[in-house]
Amino acid sequence: MYRTIVENTISIINEMPMPIPVSGSLAGNAGEYLVPDQPMFSGDNYHYPMGTAYLEYGVQGVAHKAAASAKTAAEPGNRALLEGIERVYLVIAEWIGRYADTVEIAAGEDLRLTRIGQNLRALSQRAPIHFDEALQLTYLMWKIRCLSKPGADIGRLDVHLRSFFEKDIASGYTTEEAVLDQLCDFWELLNRNDSGDTLINVMVGGMNPDGSDAGSCLSVLMLKATQRCAKSEPHINVRVHPGLHPDIYREMLKVQLMGQGQATVYNDEVIIPSLISFGVPAELACCYTNDGCTEIMLDGYSGIDFAHVDAVAAFELAFNNGDWAKRTYREPVSYFHKDGAVNYYTPDCAAGFASGKAEDCSSFDEFYRNFLRQYAFQVRRNCCDLKRMEDDRQAGACTSVFLNGTYTYVLDSGLDILRGGFPFAAYMIFAGSIPTVADCLVAVKQLVFEKKLYTVAQIKEAIRVNFEGFEAMRAQMQAVPKFGNDIDEVDLLAADIAKHFCRWLEEYRQETGFAIMPALLGWRFLEEAYGVAATPDGRRYADPIAEHYCATPGRAVRGPTAMINSIAKAKEAIAKAVGVCAVHVTLPRNLGNSDEEALAILDSLVTAAVSAGLNQMNIAIYDAELLRKAQKDPENHQDLIVRVWGYSARFVDLCKQMQDHVISRVSGAV
Amino acid sequence: MTGRVFNVQRFSLHDGPGIRTTVFLMGCSLSCRWCHNPEGKNGKIRLQYDKKKCIGCGACASVCSEGVHQIGVTEYTVHFSKCIACGMCTQACPTGALSLSGREYTPVELAGVAARDLPFFRDGGGVTFSGGEPLLQPQFLAETARVCRELGVPSVAVDTAGLVPRSAFEMVLPWVDHFLFDIKAATEQCHIDGTGSSNRQILENLRWLDEQKKSLYIRVPIIPGVNDSEEEIHRIGQIARSVRSAKEIRLIPYHTFGREKYVTLGEPEPELFPVPEEDRMNQLRKIAGIT
Numbered sequence: 001m002y003r004t005i006v007e008n009t010i011s012i013i014n015e016m017p018m019p020i021p022v023s024g025s026l027a028g029n030a031g032e033y034l035v036p037d038q039p040m041f042s043g044d045n046y047h048y049p050m051g052t053a054y055l056e057y058g059v060q061g062v063a064h065k066a067a068a069s070a071k072t073a074a075e076p077g078n079r080a081l082l083e084g085i086e087r088v089y090l091v092i093a094e095w096i097g098r099y100a101d102t103v104e105i106a107a108g109e110d111l112r113l114t115r116i117g118q119n120l121r122a123l124s125q126r127a128p129i130h131f132d133e134a135l136q137l138t139y140l141m142w143k144i145r146c147l148s149k150p151g152a153d154i155g156r157l158d159v160h161l162r163s164f165f166e167k168d169i170a171s172g173y174t175t176e177e178a179v180l181d182q183l184c185d186f187w188e189l190l191n192r193n194d195s196g197d198t199l200i201n202v203m204v205g206g207m208n209p210d211g212s213d214a215g216s217c218l219s220v221l222m223l224k225a226t227q228r229c230a231k232s233e234p235h236i237n238v239r240v241h242p243g244l245h246p247d248i249y250r251e252m253l254k255v256q257l258m259g260q261g262q263a264t265v266y267n268d269e270v271i272i273p274s275l276i277s278f279g280v281p282a283e284l285a286c287c288y289t290n291d292g293c294t295e296i297m298l299d300g301y302s303g304i305d306f307a308h309v310d311a312v313a314a315f316e317l318a319f320n321n322g323d324w325a326k327r328t329y330r331e332p333v334s335y336f337h338k339d340g341a342v343n344y345y346t347p348d349c350a351a352g353f354a355s356g357k358a359e360d361c362s363s364f365d366e367f368y369r370n371f372l373r374q375y376a377f378q379v380r381r382n383c384c385d386l387k388r389m390e391d392d393r394q395a396g397a398c399t400s401v402f403l404n405g406t407y408t409y410v411l412d413s414g415l416d417i418l419r420g421g422f423p424f425a426a427y428m429i430f431a432g433s434i435p436t437v438a439d440c441l442v443a444v445k446q447l448v449f450e451k452k453l454y455t456v457a458q459i460k461e462a463i464r465v466n467f468e469g470f471e472a473m474r475a476q477m478q479a480v481p482k483f484g485n486d487i488d489e490v491d492l493l494a495a496d497i498a499k500h501f502c503r504w505l506e507e508y509r510q511e512t513g514f515a516i517m518p519a520l521l522g523w524r525f526l527e528e529a530y531g532v533a534a535t536p537d538g539r540r541y542a543d544p545i546a547e548h549y550c551a552t553p554g555r556a557v558r559g560p561t562a563m564i565n566s567i568a569k570a571k572e573a574i575a576k577a578v579g580v581c582a583v584h585v586t587l588p589r590n591l592g593n594s595d596e597e598a599l600a601i602l603d604s605l606v607t608a609a610v611s612a613g614l615n616q617m618n619i620a621i622y623d624a625e626l627l628r629k630a631q632k633d634p635e636n637h638q639d640l641i642v643r644v645w646g647y648s649a650r651f652v653d654l655c656k657q658m659q660d661h662v663i664s665r666v667s668g669a670v
Numbered sequence: 671m672t673g674r675v676f677n678v679q680r681f682s683l684h685d686g687p688g689i690r691t692t693v694f695l696m697g698c699s700l701s702c703r704w705c706h707n708p709e710g711k712n713g714k715i716r717l718q719y720d721k722k723k724c725i726g727c728g729a730c731a732s733v734c735s736e737g738v739h740q741i742g743v744t745e746y747t748v749h750f751s752k753c754i755a756c757g758m759c760t761q762a763c764p765t766g767a768l769s770l771s772g773r774e775y776t777p778v779e780l781a782g783v784a785a786r787d788l789p790f791f792r793d794g795g796g797v798t799f800s801g802g803e804p805l806l807q808p809q810f811l812a813e814t815a816r817v818c819r820e821l822g823v824p825s826v827a828v829d830t831a832g833l834v835p836r837s838a839f840e841m842v843l844p845w846v847d848h849f850l851f852d853i854k855a856a857t858e859q860c861h862i863d864g865t866g867s868s869n870r871q872i873l874e875n876l877r878w879l880d881e882q883k884k885s886l887y888i889r890v891p892i893i894p895g896v897n898d899s900e901e902e903i904h905r906i907g908q909i910a911r912s913v914r915s916a917k918e919i920r921l922i923p924y925h926t927f928g929r930e931k932y933v934t935l936g937e938p939e940p941e942l943f944p945v946p947e948e949d950r951m952n953q954l955r956k957i958a959g960i961t
Contacts, residue, residue: 600687604793
């Protein structure tokens, strides 16, 4: 099974370019060499980080360890994998040796290149000892992981490299300033690979199983590197907990103050207990990191696969008894990028399940039950799809030999990570845009069932023509309370939907034994907004729908504190939303008269949100006027970074529709 | 006891330290030519009409016994002078085009609303009472502030223009940590020209307040052509800098944000002034001796 993969891997690695670094302290190509669609990567996905066995054993050491295990492996499949790892890693070691030759020849009297050459030479022969060697090896291995795609998750880099850093600092081998420079070199290389939806995430901080801080001075330096580079990559994130060192926390706030939608906050005090109650052993739960996007997985101990079920699409199906709305309009849209393919998007729910005729409902309760039945059906479809994926994997899927070789337990067992190698299988379903559905439900409740101003049929007709000629109805819909303003009527409805969603996944697990983590987030909000029709909350076709579990952009008119209060009312669901409940908060530019005042404001917001039980929060700071200027004059705004969904990107790289969506987040901007 | 309030604004970042909820009380003792809160000018609750939200459905006319709402074939007219602010039409209005300019609260009710963001009131944040002139409702303000403290609000501020009896300050003093104090002019004539009132009592109150060991945030609105002469600004700066408990002195540029509100209240549009450029503001800060 692995023979083709091994041969393919070896030939590609032997062809890898060995550019002489013109600046910086690290060698390695940056985006010049991509080989998509290779058999060696066919089973990989790039949302989760590699293991770090190469840091512990070195590249040759990985090969030797695999060879030793292969001798005792009983299963032929396991033995084949281990023998494959041995061959591939010996080739990697040789390639690093050749790269050392190349750099040494080019170095001459150049001390910088000489040092790089020495590091490469050492890494071709042994495990890294020093921080700069470990960082160099991390980049080279990450580049091999990314040979078919220009990015992959990096994970808890401060934890991976901490021992090297502390040993070097203690011995005087290096200084913090030198390490900061090296990290900046690393960050620059990442940015040269790609920018935007790259999956290049780094997590810092976090709690150890004994409650102590896993963060370190290295975490601080990584956050400083982000401030110094001021580019989109890597997307940096921080796990906060009561014992987090204040310096890490403060540098996190300073990164947030840059306004680029980083660093995203993950709340250990909610997420770790959620993982444990989901069945993850405590020592593994403490290793969580975010994957290439927003959702979480276990760094080095799980991969991740997911499905997306948008609530607005399910609502449209419920409103039309299992069919899509009849309408006179439809537009194509790009996924997010200005140069991306433009397609007519079909929502990811499936038509066909008759959940009841909305016209026949005699009460709002009945109407709401129909929606829940439809949404439950759509969720279950996706549960079954994920289970089928897992069953297929067990029947014979395989991950690349290279990636398998980065995990120590694979080197011991020979089990492919997808077939028993990973200690934990992370499957997840994302429930996106629930708050927009809550807005729709409250509008129907008030206008149809309470005030009896309109019938369902009249609303359907208005939706059919995108409210043209129905401006009065639309104005009435817009006046109904909206999620994100700390209004119980709508917030509690959203919380109830979220609670049901989590319960359905738990029921599926009890029924089938297949565990799927719930997550209150969604990354297809732009496409969904162009996929679904206009909605009874007064939203016209293509106007934004809610991203993640946040207010529909432009509707949280009482400010971020009210929005956080609205979200926190779903505390019960958030505690079960292992995957997480993603929250975007967009703030205006003028947060205070000084940076100190602005940092204090950010501190208050983050602390209150964490205390309220939110498990994740992203803060971006925008000036709507500046964004509009950048739309008109992209050439002079190349460095403007904004948050998109699970990543930050250059604003000018986004398609017009996504740019409009980002602008609309600044309350009242559209 | 009840008080009249025309707005509660959360996540206020410029009305004192930290994250604050600002409560705007109705009624004012000054008539500033540049006022941007016309709904707070007097203590009367009035009808407001937002034409942009109106769909001309006529629901208002059908519930109004005073003939305020006149629905024509092509035009809808609001006769503000006939309105008794009963609120019937605002309840009937399906789009929120009609609303009342304020509402009555008991202190407990208002403190509950103001304290909804309690978890965010860290690093000095809290509740600010503004207006209008909040000290025109001193008993209500004192009781609301007291309940706020009882609910755990860590800091209470009062944003005042200072033209109130000393007793009003004395009444609220035990519950207030910060005063945001406006100095609109230094010379008496300039103050009368701009606000219709002398500033003698205001400056006396400012000096008295300076003795009370509360932190003071001095705020100076810059209204071109009214109080921005070099001489006036220099004297304002002298007064402001002489306040020993001043924690901050800020010159705030005139803006036109409140213009549309006049229209919604059926009032003529206000006098307009040029908006000062940032360079001019920096120049005035120098003249005032404020860095």
